[in-house]
Every structure is written in C-alpha cells, then in structure tokens.
Amino acid sequence: MSDPSFLRRNMNGVTIELRVQPRARRTALEAAGEGLKASVTAPPEDGKANDAVIALLADEWRLPKSLFTVIKGAAARNKTVSVTGEPANLATRIGEWMRAHG
Numbered sequence: 001m002s003d004p005s006f007l008r009r010n011m012n013g014v015t016i017e018l019r020v021q022p023r024a025r026r027t028a029l030e031a032a033g034e035g036l037k038a039s040v041t042a043p044p045e046d047g048k049a050n051d052a053v054i055a056l057l058a059d060e061w062r063l064p065k066s067l068f069t070v071i072k073g074a075a076a077r078n079k080t081v082s083v084t085g086e087p088a089n090l091a092t093r094i095g096e097w098m099r100a101h102g
Contacts, residue, residue: 003091003094003095004031004034004036004094004095004098005034005035006018006034006035006036007091007094007095009087009088009090009091010087011087012082012084013067013082013083013084013085013086013087013090014082014083014085014087014090014091014094015071015080015081015082015083016036016057016080016081016082016083016094017035017036017078017079017080018035018036018037018038018053018078018079018081019032019035019036019037019038019077019078019079020037020038020039020040020049020053020077020078020079021037021038021039021040021077022040022042022043022044022049022052022077023041023042023043023044024039024040024041025039025041026039026041027039027040027041027052027056028056029056029057029060029101030101031098031101038053038056038057040052040053040056044075047074050070050074050079053070053079053081054068054069054070054081057081057083060097061093061094061097062093063083063085063090063093067083067084067085068081068082068083068084069081069082069084070082
C-alpha cells in the first residue's frame with residue numbers, strides 16, 4: 001500500500017502536510033479528499049492552535065507529543081508537521097489510521 005499523498009518519508013521520520021481550521025466548534029482530524037484537515041478549538045494566537053494540532057495528531061496516532069514539530073506554516077492554515085521516528089513504522093501507523101477513518 002502506498003503512503004497517503006500528504007505524507008512524505010525522510011531520514012528522520014515523516015512530514016505531514018495538513019490544513020488547519022482554528023476556532024472550530026470541535027476538535028477533529030479527518031481525511032479530506034487527498035489531504036488531511038485538522039479542526040481545533042484553539043485560537044490562532046501565541047502558537048495555541050499549533051499546540052492543539054500537535055496534541056490532536058499525537059492523540060489520534062497514539063504517539064508522544066515530543067515527536068511532533070511544526071516546520072512550515074506556523075502562522076498559516078496550511079502547515080507541514082515533522083514527526084520524528086522510524087519512517088516505515090510511522091507511515092504504517094498513519095496509513096492504518098487513514099484506512100480506519102478515511
């Protein structure tokens with residue numbers, strides 16, 4: 001099975017591209033077409049929405065929050081998040097989440 005289009009493997013883990021909706025009514029992570037959409041209730045100020053996105057991803061994929069870093073788009077809706085770890089294991093875990101929620 002190939003990786004989802006929003007996931008890229010690298011030497012240190014994977015990167016995830018997603019669109020974020022801050023100040024949403026509820027917190028949710030969903031596969032939207034070929035992409036990934038994160039809705040968080042946190043406002044987009046002082047990094048609160050970024051922290052909420054990391055907490056959401058960590059919770060959904062059952063990984064420690066310390067593995068996640070927003071590497072691009074910290075102040076934008078379109079973000080790139082780095083997840084540190086063994087790339088094949090991360091891709092498998094995220095792929096299984098996609099199949100369960102896609």
